[in-house]
Amino acid sequence: MRRSIFPFIYTVIGVIVAINSGYGSITSVSALLSFILAVLLWPALFLGLSLHINLGI
Numbered sequence: 744m745r746r747s748i749f750p751f752i753y754t755v756i757g758v759i760v761a762i763n764s765g766y767g768s769i770t771s772v773s774a775l776l777s778f779i780l781a782v783l784l785w786p787a788l789f790l791g792l793s794l795h796i797n798l799g800i
Contacts, residue, residue, distance in 0.1 A: 756785060757782035760781070760788055761785060761788070766782075766794070766795075772798060776796045780796065781794045
C-alpha cells in the first residue's frame, strides 16, 4: 500500500512546489514542458536550479 501512494504524494508535492516557484503559468509548449520538468524534479527547485525551457518558437 505504501509503495502505491508514494508516487501520488510525490506528484502532488511537485505540483505545489512548481506552482509556488513560478511554473504555474502555462501559456506555451515551452511553459508546459517546464512545468512537467519542475513537477518531476521538484527537489532541484529547492537547490535554486532553473528548469525553464525555451524552445524559441
